[in-house]
Amino acid sequence: MADVVIIGTGYAGMSAAALLTHAGRKVVVLEESGMVGGRACSYRDEKGYTREYGAHSHRLAHKGIANEVFKRLGEEIDFLPEAKDAKLIFKGRLWERPEGPMGFLKTPMLSFRARLVLLALLVKIKKADPAAWYDKTLLDFYQTSFQHPEIDTFLPFLGMTIMCPSPDKVSAGEVIDFLQRALAAGVGVGEPRGGSSRIFFTLRKYIEKNGSIHLHEKAEKIIVENSRTTGVKTSKTTYTAPDIIFAGRLPQVLELIDNSFLPAATIDYIKNIENSSSLVIDFITEKPVTGICSGILGVDIPIWARFQSNADPSFTPDGKYMSTWGMMLPWHFDGDKKIVEQAEKRLKSAISAIFPNFMPMVVEERKIVVPVMNGNVLTPAQSKPYRPDIQCSSIQGLYFIGDTVRGDGCSGDISFSSAMKAVDKILSA
Numbered sequence: 001m002a003d004v005v006i007i008g009t010g011y012a013g014m015s016a017a018a019l020l021t022h023a024g025r026k027v028v029v030l031e032e033s034g035m036v037g038g039r040a041c042s043y044r045d046e047k048g049y050t051r052e053y054g055a056h057s058h059r060l061a062h063k064g065i066a067n068e069v070f071k072r073l074g075e076e077i078d079f080l081p082e083a084k085d086a087k088l089i090f091k092g093r094l095w096e097r098p099e100g101p102m103g104f105l106k107t108p109m110l111s112f113r114a115r116l117v118l119l120a121l122l123v124k125i126k127k128a129d130p131a132a133w134y135d136k137t138l139l140d141f142y143q144t145s146f147q148h149p150e151i152d153t154f155l156p157f158l159g160m161t162i163m164c165p166s167p168d169k170v171s172a173g174e175v176i177d178f179l180q181r182a183l184a185a186g187v188g189v190g191e192p193r194g195g196s197s198r199i200f201f202t203l204r205k206y207i208e209k210n211g212s213i214h215l216h217e218k219a220e221k222i223i224v225e226n227s228r229t230t231g232v233k234t235s236k237t238t239y240t241a242p243d244i245i246f247a248g249r250l251p252q253v254l255e256l257i258d259n260s261f262l263p264a265a266t267i268d269y270i271k272n273i274e275n276s277s278s279l280v281i282d283f284i285t286e287k288p289v290t291g292i293c294s295g296i297l298g299v300d301i302p303i304w305a306r307f308q309s310n311a312d313p314s315f316t317p318d319g320k321y322m323s324t325w326g327m328m329l330p331w332h333f334d335g336d337k338k339i340v341e342q343a344e345k346r347l348k349s350a351i352s353a354i355f356p357n358f359m360p361m362v363v364e365e366r367k368i369v370v371p372v373m374n375g376n377v378l379t380p381a382q383s384k385p386y387r388p389d390i391q392c393s394s395i396q397g398l399y400f401i402g403d404t405v406r407g408d409g410c411s412g413d414i415s416f417s418s419a420m421k422a423v424d425k426i427l428s429a
């Protein structure tokens, strides 16, 4: 018998498992696929390239939420030195990314009048109470006080900081919350040396001291008796434990449990989740295309890029260079190949406009379409107050973690944060 069974090995499940084993609890971790990491999985391929599922960075680097998990383990994430050369794509050109209020005041991307409006908007964000704005969109927030054609087109950049480029979709409260923390921290994002595989390697080291990870083992049923969990039935066996943590994407829990046991608000939330997806392409070249070590974000085009091997040569074999480019697909993308082809064309033409020699230099590319899901696209209905509680109110001993529940921050941060909250509850019970 285990103390806790954890379903899922993404950032959330692996963090919770490592923190619990570190505290002396015995855990069993189940993963239906053959690899740990979930949406952040990363591995070294047979040719020596580190392949990531989208290129992951950590907001606020050593001051961020992912590093908080590591600090609780007595560790620190090994971040690459901060490269101060982040760039933005705007009006088809590459610009220095402004940092902090002074950066916005000086940027040549915008006219003087527009810079003043942007600065006033940032001041309004700094003073705003996120709780008052979760229900509204970033566009609502902006339009209550401002109107300027250049800032209208610049607004997606503020949404992109939490990876939702549509100002009319993203929750203003989520953007305000993140930007306030970023302004206070004074750091942007951190890239872990060795990519996310290094993150999972460290977490795994702790888990294996007092627990086990079972790959290719799908949880099929969460067993509930008299309103409390007693175990999990999998494709191979049944594990009993007084506490169960579900660390998959919340819609997947509906397959594992009699839905009438779940709180109505959780079911409603799940039904209202709006899916989003991205096209992600790794490009391999035999010469560096640029010296940029940091990333690129599109302002008026929903794309992002990282030049991993410039910052961390361990990503590629000698003499090869890798960059990863991603583009958000239209909302509610349903797998239509034509849409992927159009996005690829648009992405490559945006790259060629900035780096005309790039495409002819590419010797290999890997293309994947990935679900980004809730954590990256926080609409008002998916914002913090509406995400389900970490502790299930109707079933004792059941916890939900991951980027679809009420953790702090956005994207992977919600997964790390919800894992810490669930562990605190279990350890203090």
Ligand SMILES: Cc1cc2nc3c(=O)[nH]c(=O)nc-3n(C[C@H](O)[C@H](O)[C@H](O)COP(=O)(O)OP(=O)(O)OC[C@H]3O[C@@H](n4cnc5c(N)ncnc54)[C@H](O)[C@@H]3O)c2cc1C
Pocket (backbone or CB within 6 Å): 007, 008, 009, 010, 011, 012, 013, 030, 031, 032, 033, 036, 037, 038, 039, 040, 053, 054, 055, 056, 057, 058, 059, 217, 218, 219, 220, 247, 248, 249, 252, 256, 278, 280, 326, 370, 371, 372, 375, 376, 401, 402, 403, 404, 410, 411, 412, 413, 415
């Ligand atoms: C292209 C892309 C780029 C991104 N970039 C960033 C970034 O730079 N920074 C950032 O913070 N976030 C980023 N994100 C978001 C981030 O990847 C996610 O928020 C995070 O990985 C979610 O982790 P999780 O543990 O909550 O869930 P997941 O990673 O989805 O893990 C859930 C796991 O549970 C398993 N599972 C589910 N059901 C079962 C079952 N019944 N039995 C056994 N196993 C099961 C799944 O197989 C999966 O491995 C990005 C996402 C994408 C797609």
